[in-house]
Amino acid sequence: MSNDSASRRLPILTCIVASLMLAIAPMPGWAEAYRPDWVPLTLIFWSMLLPRTYSIGWAWIIGLILDVAQGTLFGQHALALVLIVYITVKFHLQIRVFPMLQMTATVFALLALYQFILFWINGVAGINSPAVAYWGPVLTGTIVWPLLSTIYGGIRYSARSSG
Amino acid sequence: MPAARTERSHRAPHSRALGLRFSLLAALSILLLVIDYRDNHLDTVRTAIGATVYPLRVVVDAPVSVWRWASETTASRSDLQTENERLHSERLLTHARLQQLSALEAENSRLRAMLDATHRVRDEVRVAQIMSVSSDPFRHVLVIDKGSRDGVYDGQAMIDDSGVVGQIIQTGLLSSQGILISDPDHALPVEVNRNGLRTVALGTGKYERLDLPFLANNADIRVDDLLVTSGLGGEFPAGYPVAVVTSVILNPQESFAEVSAKPVAALNQVRELMLIWNEATEEEVEARNQDDAGESEEVQDE
Numbered sequence: 001m002s003n004d005s006a007s008r009r010l011p012i013l014t015c016i017v018a019s020l021m022l023a024i025a026p027m028p029g030w031a032e033a034y035r036p037d038w039v040p041l042t043l044i045f046w047s048m049l050l051p052r053t054y055s056i057g058w059a060w061i062i063g064l065i066l067d068v069a070q071g072t073l074f075g076q077h078a079l080a081l082v083l084i085v086y087i088t089v090k091f092h093l094q095i096r097v098f099p100m101l102q103m104t105a106t107v108f109a110l111l112a113l114y115q116f117i118l119f120w121i122n123g124v125a126g127i128n129s130p131a132v133a134y135w136g137p138v139l140t141g142t143i144v145w146p147l148l149s150t151i152y153g154g155i156r157y158s159a160r161s162s163g
Numbered sequence: 164m165p166a167a168r169t170e171r172s173h174r175a176p177h178s179r180a181l182g183l184r185f186s187l188l189a190a191l192s193i194l195l196l197v198i199d200y201r202d203n204h205l206d207t208v209r210t211a212i213g214a215t216v217y218p219l220r221v222v223v224d225a226p227v228s229v230w231r232w233a234s235e236t237t238a239s240r241s242d243l244q245t246e247n248e249r250l251h252s253e254r255l256l257t258h259a260r261l262q263q264l265s266a267l268e269a270e271n272s273r274l275r276a277m278l279d280a281t282h283r284v285r286d287e288v289r290v291a292q293i294m295s296v297s298s299d300p301f302r303h304v305l306v307i308d309k310g311s312r313d314g315v316y317d318g319q320a321m322i323d324d325s326g327v328v329g330q331i332i333q334t335g336l337l338s339s340q341g342i343l344i345s346d347p348d349h350a351l352p353v354e355v356n357r358n359g360l361r362t363v364a365l366g367t368g369k370y371e372r373l374d375l376p377f378l379a380n381n382a383d384i385r386v387d388d389l390l391v392t393s394g395l396g397g398e399f400p401a402g403y404p405v406a407v408v409t410s411v412i413l414n415p416q417e418s419f420a421e422v423s424a425k426p427v428a429a430l431n432q433v434r435e436l437m438l439i440w441n442e443a444t445e446e447e448v449e450a451r452n453q454d455d456a457g458e459s460e461e462v463q464d465e
Contacts, residue, residue: 017219024216025223026295055181060188068212069219071304071333071340074205075195082192086185125200127302127347 011159012054015042015152016062024069033136036144039066040114043081044088044107045152048096051089059085072118073125080117084110100146108142206333213335220294220306220338286400287440289313291321293433294338303329303343303366303430309438310337318398320439326404326427327351327392328436343430344405345370353405354393358383361393364405364424370431373406375422380413382420390424400441 019042027035039062046054063078070077087110088095095106115134199205291307309315311334319331321341329343344351349366353375360383364373378384388408394401406424413420 020216021219021223024220024295026227056185056188060192063192065212065216068209069216071302071306073196074199074209075192079189079192079196082185082188086181089181121196 008159009053011155012046012050015046015155016058018042020062020065020069023066033133034140035137036141037111037114037137038141039077040081040084040111041107041141041145041148042152043085044110045149047085047088048092049156051092055089056082056085073121076118076121079121080114083117084114087113100149103149104142104145107145108138111138111141209333210335213333213338217335217337224294288322288437289440290435291438292435296431302348303346303368303370304332305329305341305343306338307341307436307438308338310335310339312336314440315339315438320392320399320403320441321436322403322439323428323433323436325429326406327399328428328430328433330398331438343370344373344426344428345430351399351405352393352396353390355384356389356391356404360384361395364390367423371425372409373424373426375408375424376419378420378422379418380415380420384408384411384420384422386411389427400439403439 016039019038022038023035043054043059043062047059059081060078063076063081064074066072066077066081067074095103098106115138119134195205289309291309294306294308296305307315307321315331315334317331317334321328321330327344329341329346329349331339332342333340342349343366344364345366345368347366347368351364351373352361353364354361360378362375362378362382364375367374375384375390386408390405390408392399392401392403392405404427406426408422408424411420411422
């Protein structure tokens with residue numbers, strides 16, 4: 001049984017690590033503001049499908065790692081991730097059966113909430129930045145969601161059939 | 164029916180425990196935020212987590228390093244020759260300037276001795292590679308591949324071949340984070356090279372622009388003036404070029420002029436930069452460390 005769950009966990013952990021790497025990968029300056037929010041997207045997907053295993057505890061720890069990696073205030077990404085994963089887990093039964101268009105709209109709302117939390121904390125701490133820096137990731141994240149969820153769905157299917 | 168059981172375990176709601184855990188984690192995050200914002204007591208935690216991120220950075224940086232290595236090894240012979248010639252001529256030029264520099268340095272120290280002023284020591288410089296630039300567009304922060312093991316310390320100045328880039332804000336064991344002078348949170352004490360007029364250059368969040376908001380309307384500053392570090396903040400050694408004034412807008416209704424400048428360092432293009440070991444600050448650091456050690460001994464004695 002433990003072997004079984006390990007083989008099932010490995011692909012998902014790989015997805016999470018890959019999303020962290022995409023989040024810190026160097027990009028040209030103009031594209032920086034349009035980098036999709038890979039980590040929230042990944043956590044939304046897996047907490048929606050496996051809410052017992054990948055819940056807010058994971059989101060918190062990964063948020064702290066993201067804070068250190070990006071040099072933001074300690075706890076900023078952690079708080080934002082915990083909130084959106086909480087909402088996802090809370091409503092995972094509804095979101096899971098949404099048609100793709102509606103699910104993408106939900107993801108848009110979650111990403112907007114995520115960026116709003118970051119914006120809010122930055123505002124309280126007195127860090128200013130242009131509006132595109134907040135809206136860019138939400139838009140690109142929503143655009144890549146259908147593709148990303150298809151890929152993750154494939155990964156999950158193959159992990160299940162092999163495990 | 165194991166399949167049915169796993170399905171149910173996935174579906175089973177556990178909302179009460181979830182809500183409780185959510186409130187706990189959210190409260191903990193806010194606590195961390197407040198502690199981190201008020202004063203930096205979390206440096207050790209950051210360093211520990213930073214160590215786990217380090218391998219990820221190396222992997223992420225690998226394609227770029229491989230590309231550079233490949234383009235270097237496959238560069239054609241003629242390319243290498245032209246580059247070699249260019250470097251040779253550059254070296255000759257810099258050597259010629261260096262000869263003058265040593266004479267000037269000697270003269271400067273003689274004059275300073277005559278004036279009874281303190282000696283300006285020559286700063287030690289070492290090259291560091293940039294591993295990644297902050298992916299958070301709100302902050303101009305980068306990570307370099309030198310850490311406390313190499314003697315890097317908080318507040319250390321970073322320069323590139325043309326001017327000041329920024330300073331170290333957090334040292335890890337193997338890598339450190341530096342803040343660029345263009346970060347909206349960064350302020351740098353500078354002076355106008357032409358006349359020694361002192362002011363502060365603030366980051367704006369744009370790589371090509373610094374603001375100098377504290378200059379009166381009648382201040383003697385012009386477009387194309389070079390701004391150099393004044394060394395008055397205590398962190399930066401004096402005399403390194405920072406920026407060139409690009410616009411001076413005088414508005415008689417305001418008490419301050421609107422002055423902006425363009426950094427001379429290529430802030431968003433550097434891949435290598437230099438760390439400056441300023442002897443005075445290093446002595447200070449040592450003194451501070453000794454103080455710390457003394458204090459901890461005292462505590463042990465008690």
